[in-house]
Amino acid sequence: MNNNETTTKNEMAPPKSSIGVPGWLKQNLFSNWWNTLLTIIFTVITIYVVKGTFTWVFFTAEWSVVSENFKLLMVGQYPDEELWRVWTALSIFTALVGISWGVWKGTMGHVSIFLGVVMAITMVVPFIAVGSRIWLAANIGLLVLGFAIGKQSEKLKKPVLVGWFLLVPIGMFFIEGFGLLNEVSTNFWGGFLLTCLIAIISIIASFPIGILLALGRRSNLPIIKWFSIIYIELIRGIPLITVLFVAQLMLPLFLGDTIELDKVLRAMIGFTLFNAAYLAENVRGGLQSLPRGQYEAAQALGLNKAKMMTFVIMPQALKAVIPAMVGQFISIFKDTVLVSIVGLIDLLGMAKKIIANPQFLGTQMESFVFVAFVFFMICYLMSYVSRRLERSLGVGER
Amino acid sequence: MKRKWFGFLVVILSLSVMLMGCNNEESAEETSLLDTVKDRDLLIAGVNGELPGFSYLDSEGNYSGFDADFARAIAAAVLGDASKVEYRPLSSKERFTAVQTGEVDVLTRNTTWTLTRDTSVGLNFAPVTFYDGQGIIVPKDSGITSIEDLEGARISVESGTTTELNLADQMRKHGINYEAVVYDSQDAAVAAYESGSVDAYTTDKSGLVARKAIMKDPSAHVILDDTLSKEPLAPAVIGGDDKWFDVVKWVVNATIQAEELGITSENVDEFKDSSDPVVQRLLGTDGDLGSQLGLSDDFGYQVIKQVGNYGEIFERNLGPDTKFGLERGLNGLYTEGGLMYSPPLR
Numbered sequence: 001m002n003n004n005e006t007t008t009k010n011e012m013a014p015p016k017s018s019i020g021v022p023g024w025l026k027q028n029l030f031s032n033w034w035n036t037l038l039t040i041i042f043t044v045i046t047i048y049v050v051k052g053t054f055t056w057v058f059f060t061a062e063w064s065v066v067s068e069n070f071k072l073l074m075v076g077q078y079p080d081e082e083l084w085r086v087w088t089a090l091s092i093f094t095a096l097v098g099i100s101w102g103v104w105k106g107t108m109g110h111v112s113i114f115l116g117v118v119m120a121i122t123m124v125v126p127f128i129a130v131g132s133r134i135w136l137a138a139n140i141g142l143l144v145l146g147f148a149i150g151k152q153s154e155k156l157k158k159p160v161l162v163g164w165f166l167l168v169p170i171g172m173f174f175i176e177g178f179g180l181l182n183e184v185s186t187n188f189w190g191g192f193l194l195t196c197l198i199a200i201i202s203i204i205a206s207f208p209i210g211i212l213l214a215l216g217r218r219s220n221l222p223i224i225k226w227f228s229i230i231y232i233e234l235i236r237g238i239p240l241i242t243v244l245f246v247a248q249l250m251l252p253l254f255l256g257d258t259i260e261l262d263k264v265l266r267a268m269i270g271f272t273l274f275n276a277a278y279l280a281e282n283v284r285g286g287l288q289s290l291p292r293g294q295y296e297a298a299q300a301l302g303l304n305k306a307k308m309m310t311f312v313i314m315p316q317a318l319k320a321v322i323p324a325m326v327g328q329f330i331s332i333f334k335d336t337v338l339v340s341i342v343g344l345i346d347l348l349g350m351a352k353k354i355i356a357n358p359q360f361l362g363t364q365m366e367s368f369v370f371v372a373f374v375f376f377m378i379c380y381l382m383s384y385v386s387r388r389l390e391r392s393l394g395v396g397e398r
Numbered sequence: 399m400k401r402k403w404f405g406f407l408v409v410i411l412s413l414s415v416m417l418m419g420c421n422n423e424e425s426a427e428e429t430s431l432l433d434t435v436k437d438r439d440l441l442i443a444g445v446n447g448e449l450p451g452f453s454y455l456d457s458e459g460n461y462s463g464f465d466a467d468f469a470r471a472i473a474a475a476v477l478g479d480a481s482k483v484e485y486r487p488l489s490s491k492e493r494f495t496a497v498q499t500g501e502v503d504v505l506t507r508n509t510t511w512t513l514t515r516d517t518s519v520g521l522n523f524a525p526v527t528f529y530d531g532q533g534i535i536v537p538k539d540s541g542i543t544s545i546e547d548l549e550g551a552r553i554s555v556e557s558g559t560t561t562e563l564n565l566a567d568q569m570r571k572h573g574i575n576y577e578a579v580v581y582d583s584q585d586a587a588v589a590a591y592e593s594g595s596v597d598a599y600t601t602d603k604s605g606l607v608a609r610k611a612i613m614k615d616p617s618a619h620v621i622l623d624d625t626l627s628k629e630p631l632a633p634a635v636i637g638g639d640d641k642w643f644d645v646v647k648w649v650v651n652a653t654i655q656a657e658e659l660g661i662t663s664e665n666v667d668e669f670k671d672s673s674d675p676v677v678q679r680l681l682g683t684d685g686d687l688g689s690q691l692g693l694s695d696d697f698g699y700q701v702i703k704q705v706g707n708y709g710e711i712f713e714r715n716l717g718p719d720t721k722f723g724l725e726r727g728l729n730g731l732y733t734e735g736g737l738m739y740s741p742p743l744r
Contacts, residue, residue, distance in 0.1 A: 068457045077459040187484055249492055252499040263501075341489045343496075345447075353447050353487065356454030357462075358721045362612035364585070 065363040066370045067127035069354045073370070076190015076345055082182060086193060087135045089171035091142055094119075096163050098143040102150020103157055107388040114381060116143050168204060172197075186264035190345035192374060194264070198346070199333040202271035209272065210279025215309070217284055228280070235277035241338055244270045248342040267339050275332050282324045286317030319393050326386035330379050347371050431503050431635070431642040432476065432692050440482050443469035444502035447487030450608040451716045451724075452508050461485040464715040465506040468527055468633055468650065471705040472504060475649045475697040480704035494519050497636050504646055505634040508604075521634040524646045525654070527708075529728035529737055531625035532564050533603035535610060538620050540597065545572060545624040551597040552577045554587040564627040565600055584609075602629055604716070604724070611721040645691050652698045654740035655680055656707035658731060663706040666699060680743050687743055698743070708738060 017023060029039040066073065075086055094115065101112040122128060123136040150156055175197070177183040189197065216228035235243065247270030251261065261269075290313060298308040318325075340349030351367035354360060360367075435441050445453040445465050453463040461469075466485065474480040486502050493509065496502045498520065509515070510530075511523040534553070536542040542551075545568065555562045557580040569576050579596050581587040588609050591599035601609070603621060610616050633650065635643050656662075659677055661669050669677050678684035682696035689695055705711065709731075716724040730736025 069455075072455060072457070072459050077455075185484075187486070245491070249495045252501065253495070341491070343486060343488050343492060345487060349487070350455070353455040354457075356448045356450045357456055358450055358454075358611070359457075361450055361608070361721060 061366045061369075062360075062363050063366055065354060065360040065366050067125075069350075069360075070127060071129075072354060073191045073347065073350050075193040076350060077188040078184060078190070078193065079188060082184055083131075085174040085177075085181065085184075089174040091135070091139055092163075092170060093167060094139045095142045095146045096160065096167060098146020099150040099156060099160050099163075100146075101143075102147040102152070103154065103160055106392060107385055110388065111381070111385060112143055112147065116140055118377070119143075168200065172201075186262050189264060191350045192347045194339075194344060195333075195336045195346045198264070198268055198271055198336045198339060199329075201268045202275050203329050203332060205268070205272040206275035206279050209276035211283055211314070213276060213280035214283035214287060217280065218287060232277045232280050235274055236281070240271075240274050240335055241341070243274045244338055244342050246270070247273075263342075263344060267342065267344055271332065271336070275328065278328050279325065282321045282328060283317060285324065286319075286321035287313065289320050290316055322386055322390055322393070326382060330382050333379060333382070334375060347374060430692075431500075431639050432645055435476055435503055435642075439477060440484055441469065441473040441476060442484045442486060442501070442503050443472070444488040444493055444496050444505040444507050445469065445485050446507045447485070449508055449605075450611075451604065451720070451722050453485070453487075453506075462715075464528065464711060465508060467705055467711045467715065468653075469504065469506045471653060471701045471711075472506075472633075472646055472649050474700045474704040475652070475693055476645060478694065478700055480700075494521065497521060497634060500636070503635070503642070508631045509634055510629045511632045511634075515634070516637075520637040522637045522639075522643045523632040523634050524643070525650045525740075526630040526632045526737070527650060528604070528631040530602050530604050530629035530631055531728075532561055532600060532627040532629065533606050533625060534598050534600045534622045535591070535606045535619050536598045536622065537594075538618050542598070542622070544622060545569075545626075546574065548576055548598060549574050550576065552579050552595075553598045553600055554579045554581060554590045554596040555600050556580075556584055556587050557582050560627070561601055568626045588613075600626065604722075607716075607722045607724050611723070641692060645693065648687075648691055648743070649697070649701060651740040652680060652701055652743065653705075653708040653711065654731070654738050655743055656698070656702045657709040657738070658733070658740065661702055661707060662710055663703055666702045670699070676743075685744075 014023075017026060030036045075083065078086060097108065097112050097115060101108040119136045119140050123133050123140075128136075150160070172178075174181070175184070175189070175193075176186075213228045213232060216224045217232065219225045219228070244267065247266045248263070251266055255261065294312060294316065295308065298312040303312065336346055337348040339346050340352065345353060348368075348371050351364075351371050355362075355364045355367050443466075445461060445463075447453050447455065447461065449463070449465075451463055453461055453465045456462045461483075466483075469483050469485065470480040473483045486496065488496050488502070488505075488507055493505055493507055494515070497505050505521070506527075508528070508530075511526060515521050516523060534545065534548070536548075542548060548569075553565065553576055555565055555578055562578065562580065565578060579587075579590065581590060584601065584605070587599055587601075590596050592613055599606075599609075603625070606621050610619050610621065613619060633646055635646050637643075656666075659669075659674075659680065661677065661680070666681070670681060670683060672678060672681075672683075675684060679687055680698040681702075682688050682694070682699055686695055688697045691697070694700075706714070709726075712724075712726065712729060713719065716722050718725070726734070726736055728737050730738060732739040
């Protein structure tokens with residue numbers, strides 16, 4: 001197709017038919033009979049699809065399956081009277097996002113705005129309970145307040161980083177209870193909450209294991225090297241579903257009656273072990289992309305091995321493989337739906353269970369579209385953040 | 399430093415694996431699940447969770463359905479409170495392991511009672527709660543009324559299931575030529591049937607009923623009377639725990655017995671002063687049947703009062719007033735031409 005930015009040699013104004021909307025249309029859509037035909041065909045198809053989708057979404061679909069089961073889809077059977085704990089965990093997260101937005105600006109701002117918009121939309125949706133609306137409003141407030149605080153002082157960088165590190169244990173404390181609050185059995189965790197928890201915990205836990213395995217595979221010590229290689233190749237040679245089945249079904253048989261590992265914990269362990277092997281290979285790719293000179297330069301400075309790795313090698317290696325790692329994280333997030341076949345009720349499993357309710361028979365399309373929408377939003381956010389991160393860290397330009 | 403730790407970790411791991419191996423052999427203690435459930439004050443029941451009418455999550459987040467009700471009945475009998483149940487949704491692949499490892503106390507998950515599952519899988523099956531069987535659904539205007547009319551028909555079926563094999567067996571037996579159109583999921587098989595690209599669709603009758611209820615025009619389809627296979631669904635417990643097995647068995651029997659006697663959750667209090675010794679024994683106003691099972695004597699009363707008799711459970715979840723509109727058929731009492739029959743509670 002022609003480019004509409006052709007420059008004219010003479011000083012005369014271009015003919016009317018080649019500028020503005022008609023000009024653009026002519027040049028790009030109707031430049032010859034073949035393009036014209038394509039344009040017409042695809043316009044017809046697009047109109048047909050859009051109209052069908054529009055009619056279905058706004059008139060045919062029975063969204064009551066989503067609205068009436070919204071709580072189930074989000075947090076599963078988490079008891080109503082303990083819901084404040086999930087909200088508290090979310091609020092801490094929101095506050096951290098807000099402060100980070102103030103301190104670092106840039107990408108965090110986009111994340112904050114995304115989060116704020118999602119919360120605002122959820123707040124005005126008619127079927128949300130009043131209590132949840134208050135929490136959502138408070139969260140939006142926290143986001144803005146965090147921004148205001150973060151903007152004031154650059155000194156907050158360290159505390160905020162510490163906060164992010166503590167977020168997971170604190171969040172888990174609120175959600176699980178750990179004996180101090182009323183314990184909420186993992187049996188009641190479900191829906192989007194469970195999906196997020198499994199994904200987040202396994203991503204975070206697999207990170208150090210993956211790095212250790214990557215280093216181990218490059219080690220000169222045969223035992224460590226071979227252990228790493230065997231582990232990585234073994235796990236990578238097995239489908240995730242098998243790892244999950246082993247974690248869910250075989251582990252209890254091995255452990256006997258004495259040690260009872262929680263079902264959700266077993267799934268998290270399965271995901272972590274699986275993710276670590278893939279992550280190790282990603283990190284190894286980053287390590288190998290570094291020129292020898294980097295190692296030699298670090299040694300020449302008199303750094304010992306641990307310092308060399310922490311301050312010179314790892315930052316560069318990890319930076320180089322951000323796209324690959326985020327790809328891995330996105331796939332882990334989506335793979336969490338596999339837990340529904342080992343009896344945990346993640347977002348997809350919950351959708352399957354509520355459409356078995358005779359009241360909502362025949363609404364699988366609506367439920368699954370909703371699930372797909374949620375997954376798309378999260379995955380797109382992840383890949384967007386990764387792209388921004390790459391740009392700000394200058395990945396690919398050395 | 400890091401390397402030393404690694405070696406240490408490897409040693410610890412292998413040691414603990416060995417220790418656990420020892421543990422496994424010692425842990426075969428002789429405590430009945432009945433005591434475990436009582437101590438825990440909670441029954442853990444394995445359910446399907448995704449089968450309309452049998453077990454599903456309602457909007458309040460509680461499990462409901464036919465299978466869930468039997469779990470509640472057992473809880474009512476053992477713990478005196480039908481709400482003390484924790485449900486574990488199980489896939490068809492993990493359901494038996496869950497029983498074997500003791501993760502669930504009882505499996506009320508539309509499980510067919512077969513010889514293999516009784517023996518090599520090591521389960522014990524309580525009395526059948528639902529007599530299912532494979533059926534065939536056809537459009538009403540097709541004029542097909544029995545399996546013989548299916549000569550030359552295209553029938554959609556899920557791949558890799560016993561359904562497919564049963565269909566082949568039955569068709570060969572009747573000498574009927576047909577074409578099996580195999581799909582890898584039930585949704586796809588049903589979609590093909592509804593769009594008219596095949597003449598019939600086959601799966602378990604309870605499944606057919608559920609599927610029929612959600613078709614665009616349910617009244618335009620009929621389920622043939624022919625049954626291609628026997629699928630008796632029954633609650634199951636781990637083999638070798640007779641005490642617990644007896645409890646589950648007699649709870650199911652009590653619900654059937656109650657229907658035979660006409661005792662429902664509504665009128666059970668009136669029956670409390672009944673002079674009929676059969677009623678008295680069931681409700682625990684006379685005799686010590688409950689104590690013999692290790693339960694309280696009024697376990698029958700609790701089950702009926704809190705959950706209902708067999709007929710009520712059936713009608714509530716699958717009967718004519720529900721979307722499924724299932725007739726009792728084989729699941730009726732023996733006095734009404736069905737197969738439901740309770741041995742005497744005495």
